Amino acid sequence: MINTTQKHQATLEQAIRALHNRTYFSHYPENPLPDVYGPDADAQGRAAYDARRGQPYAELQQGEPEAWVGQEESPYEQQPLHITYPYYAPETLVCNAQQAFGPWRKLKPADRAAILIEALEGMKARFFEIAHATMHTTGQAFLMSFQASGPHAADRALEAVAAGYEEQTRLPEQAQWDKPTGKYTISLRKTWRAVPKGVALVIGCATFPTWNTVPGMFASLVTGNPVIVKPHPKAVLPIALVVAEVQKVLVAHGLPATICQLGVDADDRLITRELAENPAVKLIDYTGGTEFGNYIESLQSQGKVVFTEKTGVNSVILDSCGDLDKVVQNLAFSVSLYSGQMCTAPQNFFIPEAGVQVGDTLVPYEEVVQKLASAVQGLAANPKAAPHVLGAIQNPATQERVVQMSQRGHRNALAHGQVDNPQFQNARTCSPSLYELDATQKEHFSQELFGPILLAIKTKDTHESIRLAAELARKHGAISCAAYTTNPELKEEIMDQMSLAGTPVSFNLTGGIYVNQSAAFSDFHVTGGNPAGNASFTNPEFVLKRFTWVGFREPATS
Secondary structure (H helix, E strand, O other), rough: HHHHHHHHHHHHHHHHHHHHHHOOOOOOOOOOHHHOOOOOOOHHHHHHHHHHHOEEEEOOOOOOOEEEOOOOOOOOEEOOOOOOOEHHHHHHHHHHHHHHHHHHOOOOOOHHHHHHHHHHHHHHHHHHHHHHHHHHHHHHOOHHHHHOOOOOHHHHHHHHHHHHOOOOOOOOEEEEEEEEOOOOEEEEEEEEEEEEEEEEEEOOOOOOOOOHHHHHHHHHHHHHOEEEEEEEOOOHHHHHHHHHHHHHHHHOOOOOHHEEOOOOOOEOOOOHHHHHHHOOEEEEEEEOOOOHHEEEEEEEEHHOEEEEOOOOOEEEEOEEEEEEEHHHHHHHHEEEEEHHOOOOOEEEEEEEOOOEOOOOOOOOOHHHHHHHHHHHHHHHHOOOOOHHOOOOOOOOOHHHHHHHOOOOOOEEEEEOOOOOOOOOOOOOOOOOEEEEEEEEEHHOOOOOOOOOOOEEEEOOOOOHHHHHHHHHHHHOOOOOEEEEEHHHHHHHHHHHHHHHHOOOOEEEEOOOOOOOOOOOOOOOOOOOOOOOEEEEEHHHHHOOOOOOEEEEEEEOOO
8 A cells, every 4th residue: 555655645735736826737648659559559448349349348346236238329330339238236335335434434534546547547548448438428528528428527536635635734643732820720621523424426427428427436436435436327338447546546556446436327217316315325425407406405404415416507698709700610619519518518699689799899699690690601511520529429318309409480690500520320319409588588699599599589689698698597507607708897797697607608719719618627527606506617616515624633742
């Protein structure tokens, strides 16, 4: 254990500095370059993924399962993967976690952190396999699959480890307490322990099965809590590979593999509610739809600590800019990336009826909408770029939502269509559509329309745009907001109103940075300040609520 702790101490200290500085830091290179990961890494990763298809997933070390189950299918092939996973009843998973709690909680925070970083290094060696697994369960294009489920997820996990370690070691383990009283001194020896809460449950989503899962997973583990990872049944393999790496390192250090378990649904038995309601489960992390998220949050009345990321209505406020063509190109990429299947993807575009000020020229509303539609269409029709940007549609219900939207009678500025993918002829694809609404039609733009659906909303002026964007965030939640203005007073108004609505704002983005992106060690993903979620990756509260400080004191002996 000492060697592992020393091995990763420098990485841990570097990550803690990055948390404080909030400048660019990435421990895991985000580009799949041969000189970084090896010339054969991609081929080996693809071969490893291909070899898993049609086979039982046998890497987990959780004991003999009750059954083998699997429901995944590739959005690129629209065919089942035929991978099966070991199924364990919820009570078995919880019992295993309870038995593993003691050995794990008794380790020093530094030792737990080192073990988890060692597991992340094992994950790094499998980034390409994880990428292909992500691609064929979520529909993300390869590069996004590699980055989001590999380096970016690992950085978020490391961020959680660093934050958890720091909060557990911020205070001294012991102190001599001397209180002068005049004639004599009262002396006490005081000690403190950071005591973990207990069994933790992490509920994953279908679109980002590792990126959204590992922050809560590693935050609970580093603070001494055994974890049950409950993935979405349609996206198991990417996070199963990560759990397997954690278990390998645990066993190598003489610890129970069941400190971190994978719990999958049986085909005829969904286990999430049973796990969440089990009295032994003290911590729950959840990513997904608002309705089920509200149910998870309701379990706080049972004394559970809950961290949620749900759905939101993300806005773009267009007021003024220096180069409208660059703006719409940036936004076109943002809405097209992974076909809008991102919690940070823009949906509502608020545009003043008078238009957008571009330098000394006022560009009319109609032309702004046309430019945006043309930029989106141009990307979707680009045979070289489109397949690698839009990817595929993960859930058929998302495609059905696009079809239903086209039947509601809104003015259609851009119709959806298929995206040709020469590599995968049967891919489930859908290009973005754009509809025009008036600001008075609030009931039509006050909910998340998950997927490639954009709404251009005509407002009286930018002040109304700001008011509507902030109101939607307060009432329905928002995870991102983009704003374009060259007016300092309006910029301050946007910052003031959106901050009160608990929503971060990206101003005047053009070029190679997009509103969708959230950087580990710098950006807080979700604020916890509006209905889109009650937690944030990774502020101190995200780790502090996973353990309790308990003090002990006794008379000091000389």
